[in-house]
Amino acid sequence: MKVKDFEVDGFGVWKGLEVEQVSKELTVFCGYNEAGKTTLMQFVRSMMFGFSSPRLEKYSPPVYGGLAGGTVGLSTSVGSFEVQRHVDPNHYHDSVGDLVVIDSHDGAVHGPTKLQSLLGDIDESIFTNVFAIGLQEIQELGALNSTAAADQLYKLANGLDRVSLVDVMRNLSQRRDAIWSGQNGNRARLAILGKERESLLKELESLKQRSKDYSQLANKVVEVGYRLEELAKSLKENDRQSRVLEVAIQVSERWHDRVSVARQIQEFGTLPNRDEVSISKLDRINEEIAHQRERIENFREQRLEIKKDGSALPIKPLLWAQKARIEALAEHTPWIESLQRQSVRLEAEIDQIENSLVGEVDGLGDQLKIKASDIRGLGNRGLASLELTGRKLQDQEDGIIQLEHDFEKTEFDLGQHEERLGTSVARQSTSESLDETGKQVNRLRRRIELEQKIDKLNRGRMELERDVDSVVTEQVLPLEKLSIVGVTFIVGVVLLGFGLIDAVSGGSWISQTSTNMGIVFVFLGTIAGVVAMGLKYHWEGQAKEDLEDFRHQIQIVRQQLKRAKVERTEIDRQLPEKVSGQWELALSDAENRLARLEELVPLEGRVLTARANQDELKRRIATQELEVEKTSKQWKASLRAAGLPDVLQPYQLREIVQRADRISGISDRLDHLKAEQVERKRELDSLNLRIDQTLQESGVNYAGTELIDRINHLGLCINEQRGLVQRRREFTHRYRVLKAKFVKAKRELDRLLGQKQRLLSVVGAESESQYREFDSELMRRDALIENRDHLSQQIDAALGRNHTESQIEELHQEFGAAGLEAAWESVQKQIDSARERQTQFQQESASLHQEIKVVGEDKGMALARLKLEAVENEIIELKMEWQVLATGSTMLEVIRESYESKRQPETLKEASGFLTKLTEGAYTRIWTRLIGEELLVDSADGGTISVDKLSRGTREAVYLSLRLALVGAYARRGSVVPMVLDDVLVNFDGRRIQAAAEVLCEFSRQGHQVLMFTCHDHIRDVFHSLAADVRVLPDHQDVVDSKAIPVPYKGTPKMDEQLELPEFKPKLMPEDDLVSPAAMEPDGIPVEYVEYASTNVRIDPEQYDSELEFELAVVASDQKREQNYLGGTVLEGDHSILPMELSDNDEFWTKPASSLD
């Protein structure tokens, strides 16, 4: 498609401009600034693609009136057409406008579709960036923004297959990115799943925590159960203790009395058993003892009389002992007579010796009247037994003296104690008054306690009555509780109402987003109502229970009060009337009296002890005297038995013993002489000696000297002694009979005394009086025991079967009688407290069980795990999809590298050819990576430079080369559209303008129509020199006024006058001007730089500076790179490069430079 001619009916400053016979190759329109070149180019665009709003706004209505629009004549491969397009006044803003396409061949009129088909695939965007380009558009390609033209460039650059490799790579990349970051404003599925998973994990964590709570709840249930069990035990124990305490309080008085009686019983100390003390038995024994003593005395007297009679018989035991010898001597009278003569000689010596013996005996004194023969009869043995008896008698007499001394001392002490104890009358009443005073003290104390207890019970009753009044008042709920119930109920009703209204309105009344709020309100409202009713019933029930409790307590207090008053009346009756009302005073007096009496009790004990000692001493003295008497009798009997006088004293016996030794010595001498005499005088002397000896041994005193006389006398004496012996034997027999009776009576007496002694010793009595004292004490103690047993029976009856005395005993020991009430109250408080805690624990237990049930039946965890499983599966699937996509991309990368290195695209090859010509061989190749959207240029020396690092002029040469190649590419695809260039060579130097002009001319000659607009004479001249169709635009006023038209330029180029153009050298940006990557760190970005980037820079065309524009372009390029680093956080909008947005018709061109800031 080529433009043959066009006519501007009205567009901006142009009206009625006609351009005819436009060259099919290259046509240059010259005009100075404000001549309307850009307007004309925009007119061509409008004719092709309609009136866009910016164009409509700028160029319509035309300056000189009329409708905007015009006609363009087109020559195509399918014929010639005339395109007429004007702004539709009825649809002013319709971009298509009033469009008519008229076939020149047959005059057929077509619509926009025809024009579209004539344009091929070229849309306005492609036309603007590839075909109709100005300084602004030429840079857009360099920025490689997202225009379809730029895209097409790369698509073209990478060749064609079934599909575009770039498309596929982009598609995979987008699909990968979509997995992470979503697409078309939607959040990525993975992100949504991630959130869901996070939410589910939190929910699961919460549910797991609840499960852990389940175990803790179970622990708590066990613990609460244990505590409830303990509380039940405690309550049971407290109830039992309470009942025991109540019973203890009931029996307290009797208990106290019994304790008092027991104490009195205990004061008796250790007493013998009742069975062991028998006064009647003692009396009977005493009677028998007296009887036996009387018999013994009789026997003694009879024996003494017989003994006396027997002793009075002149029986000579020695003589009787020689009866046989004397009778033998009598038979030997003749023999005796012969012997008399022998005895005469020896008789004298014997008489001498006997005389000395008599002298010794006489030394003992007359008092003893002991014969010498008696002395000789005493052996050592007999004297020793006598000596022992004497010593015993002496000791007993000394003992009596000692006992009498002790008795006197005891008597003195007794007198002292009695003097202290006072009169006997006072002594007699000590113990009795002590008991009486003690009882009075106890009664007074109990009286005072009762008074206090009654006062306390009265106060308690009044308090309870007040409490009852308050509870009765609480049965009608107090204001604060009523307020709570009311407010809760009202809130419930309001919530319920809201919920119901919301439910009726379909869930949109309360919340636009949540349809469940109504149900929640209904639920909350119902709960609040139920809570309010529950609170009301709970508080009312609680008040009722409290009232019953208080009434029960009042009943108990009244009963206690009644019991206390009865007891008080009983005690008042027992107390004397004079102490009425003065209980404390009387108690103090009685306690003082009791204290004094208690002090006398030990003194009385000492008196009793002294008396007992005195009685004991008396008894021992009497006993000792009896012993002395007995020993004395034994002594005398022994003396008599020894032939000694009974008046002999023991000390005298000691002297006799000493003399008897000497007498024995003399007797031995005499015997020796007699034996010597017998030896000398043989038979006579021996016979005489025998007679003498017989006389001596028989103790017969015979004065006759003749042996025969003496033998006869001995015979007579023997006969006499025989009669006496016979009598004595009769006495002896009687004595022995009496002795047997005596011994028997004595033994009986001893038995009785022993029996009496045992009777006393069994009970520990030291005397009979003490024994009798025991009996009286036992009688008094038995009376007290009977009293105690009576009290015990009463206590047992009160205790019943359920309680024991040991419990009451423990309570009295623990609390005392006065503390029982307090203890009972304390136990009651404990019971109340325990019941309260029991209720709390029961509620807690029920709550825990409910909670356990709820937790145990919670299906949330299974549901959450199922959801989490699904979410994670989907995440895994998405990640797998990403991996597959990334693997696919990896494979495509392999292909891309191959294509980049081996299959350089045709378009870029062609562009490279144009660039080589435009730069006179300085740059040889344009190429691009498939991915990365970056154009690269290879210089002649083999280096590769990014386009954005080239100088402005060179860069524009690259872009122009690419445009030309693209136009060629479109042409090869059948899209042939005229190329419109608006002063795109202004930044070229002279040589490059020349080269560019040649390229363009050559390009146009290849079938590509080119319309070139310029305001520069040297450019015009260059084209003119190349025989291009150069036309000078008329002044628009002239066009209106005189229908002026562009005329061909006739001037001759003065090639010789041209300055010698310097050799072209590529101008690279100095390295220092480039911002290093390190400096592009976010922290390193200067503020001015950022602010500058965010400002739309506008340049006054009058002050246009190519160097400034170059710098701005560099800044824009850097900003783009920085954007890559910062993820687009600095620059906003598309990849707008500031200078490229400049248009000479934009209104900002006309604004003052100051507005740049």
Place this chain on the structure above:
Amino acid sequence: MTEKIKFIHSSDFHLDEPIRGLQQLPEQLMETLAEAPYLAAESVFDKAITEKVDFVLLSGGLCNLEQLSARAVAFLIKQFNRLEQKDILVYWCGAKEDAADQWPGAIKLPDNVYQFHARSVEHLDFRKDGKWLARIIGAGCDSKPVAGDLLGCVDDDVFNVVLAHADSEVTAFDSDAINYWALGGRSVSLTEEYDNSVIVYPGPPQTREFHSGAPGGFKLVQLHQSRKTNVRTIRADRVHWCSKVAEFQDHSSLDDAKNQFGELALQLAAEHSEQAILCRWQFVVNGPEAVNPEYGIEWRASLLDWLRAEFSGAGNGLWSVSLEEKTKGDLPNQLYEEETLLGEYLRAVGRYQSDDELRLNLQNYLKDDVPRWETDGLAIVNEHQRVEILSKAAMLGMSCLGGQAVPPV
């Protein structure tokens, strides 16, 4: 031939493990799927009561007590209490996760339940009407029993049962002295019968994922006077897994596919009217093409959506888990030889498939702003994933470079 002992053997309830393998959950089946493990386990105890069994053997794996699930514990206590009311004993030999020493101390098991210790071999005698009939030998999961441990407990006069949650180490004891090996720990049921011995893995009452359509259940065992052991499998699963294949003619339309799948779905719903059904659909295209691009992602997605919408309410619910084409084999060689992008692509994939030394590094495709949890383990492809990923990548290339329009994202 009257029965002497009757008992139920079950294991692997895994009460706290969900149904696996689903990506999108149908709202109407959500509760059924979540409750399925519990309902299946409950049917074990229901059966024990209705059959009036003598005892129940549980071979472990009932729940994970290490991560205590309150509901699982409460559920077990409730079921044990039901059995206790019927005088039915429970012998429970736990796995590591439900061993006796893991049971929460605060929660008391009913008296009819005996938990075997984890670290020892114990035995209990079962008596019925005062007569000694069986010996239950429990081998704890950490007891590491040798033959002597178990055989030492055996008494030839009675029926000997070994109860364990064990692997082949326990079953390796080849002895006729053990009449019944009550084992657990397998995801599918397995029964091996010998002359005088039977080894039984009952599998879970509810299968969690697709195992060739194997149903979940438990064993009802009857021992007769003749010492003959009769083992019956009782189905208990409330969610039935299955897979169905439909055959299409080449160029079948979407409506044709819907008709075919619809008939299969209705048939499934009728066959399993008491259960929810999870079905994996597959289709085979009769024709020369190895790959049929016309049955691509959109086509399958459309059909799957239709199946889900149409039959999710059928019977107790039929949910279509997936829909895939059953491939006929490898791609034809001619595709690899094309001098096109696709040919290049397939050759590149082929190089990676044939050479394990070529690393498949996807690190460059990860973006820094993506959260770590999403990218962990993505860049490094392990051997197991590599085969599947490369295979799918080849199919991706087929769909993208095969001449069809690039599918939208």
